[in-house]
Amino acid sequence: MTDTLRTSGVSRAHGLDGPALLDAYRTMRTIRDFEERLHEEFATGDIPGFVHLYAGEEASATGVCAHLDDERDVLASTHRGHGHCIAKNVDVKAMMAEIYGRTTGSCHGKGGSMHIADLSKGMLGANGIVGGGPPLVCGAALAAKVRGDGGVAVAFFGDGGSNQGTTLESLNLASVWHLPAVFVAENNGYAEATAAEWSVGGGSIAARAAAFGMPGVTVDGFDFFAVHEAAGEAVERARAGGGPTLIEVGLTRYYGHFEGDQQTYRADEVQRARAELDCLTRFRTAVTGTGELTAGQLDAIDSEVATLIDEAVAEARVAPLPTRADLETDVYISYT
Template structure:
């Protein structure tokens, strides 16, 4: 599948934004100024970007507790995200959602979700709306390998097949559901194969390869837009950080993370694939711009005000 130079630069920028954003949060979290838990996406950048580069703002995604990468890939504002994570009133959810509940409906981002396996039922609701209204829009759910075992996920896949909904189920197999290995916890060890059992096309791809993810999702999205029903994609890319920041990762082998960073870096794999198409100067310019953007986002988030007490009960319920 041929991508233009502009598309390649956009994909690289989004992956770099995720990487710099997450690695900066890894540092900022040690100061004690970020409320609540955060779960980092480093090592999985190619999945979120490979998926979302096939979508528009009118398409929807449902996310997980590890949702920063999905938010950024879908186009959420970095400054608004950083302020939200710091619990400030200028955040995308006015500081009331925090890391695990960032949402931006203007970008089709239905929200990060602390409920394990919580995205698929939300996504099929959006997909049913799209089908009913005839918009040709698509809804994508992100679910981890641990979340793939949830009964509600099975119900959502079955309903999507029965109603022939324009949905794509993306399973991010990052090796561990918290501290439990995928090979132990997933019966049959094949998430894509299990999804196929519900009666939809399902494929397994290298989640560190942007192009592999992009092409698989392109097929699934086109199928959904044409009214041919749902698809599932299992993307394998092990996370670099712990389940949460502060996780000692005693369940991981010595040297495992160092090997992943050296041999399975999604950004480096992308750079090697586009050699001759994108110049080192163009990529470095993006690196510099993104670093400055994230630095500015942190500075402004730290300086921003917390929500006032009189805002405690606002934005809690929506009246229809």
């Protein structure tokens, strides 16, 4: 079998053609390598602040954001936002520089890991406030509805964020106003160290959708295709004026709540997830098994992404730091 890209129509197995499958794999691989490298770099002490890694959850961001565009669709993230940013096409080198606190960063080194944003890509920003994203998305979705441009606003939040009043109020408001919004609860099992099976009343985040009169669905967050299908239906419904949807994505983060977390609350679940459930491995098996893509094509992406991450780190290390003169800039914005 040659390593040529199949372009003869849409995949019978997944409803995606060859270029779309390659894009999905590239996004997931970029997120994984970005986070794995940050895990190493943070240990050197050269990165300021806190870092919350997204490794293991790649299929969620990628499956959802594959349906979004930069011009009209927006996304609000969480403190664990690197994967969402990459999936929403924020420049990887600018992200790395931002995490290193450099002026070449996406926010000129002033936001760091938890506040990466790029409005030109529809990325409203990562957010250190648990449950801070859903209210922002209601505003963005209302704006899209008023404009009538078919734009959709997506809020990611965790199982901890699902219990915040801001999130529940946003679900209600989106339903009452019939907003083009999608709420994605990434349930990785823990709000910091508090188990979701103890803290989520009723045992299901998605089941709460019924109380707000919107569809709710739970999907396997290790399966890109399951997330992609559910998100596609939700985004299509929102664009067509059908209102909001709540999606609960079940997954596992491969690292602690933050870098330095001792993770005494977990046993062998991460090892099992890496060995048996990993989204990148499952994607590879699926698309090579059907002959839609070859191992050589995926290996080539692995190599390209590894080079990109090496370059991003090297450039971030030598980029300039903000100066005292930068302190009072970017505080206010002028709309004139």
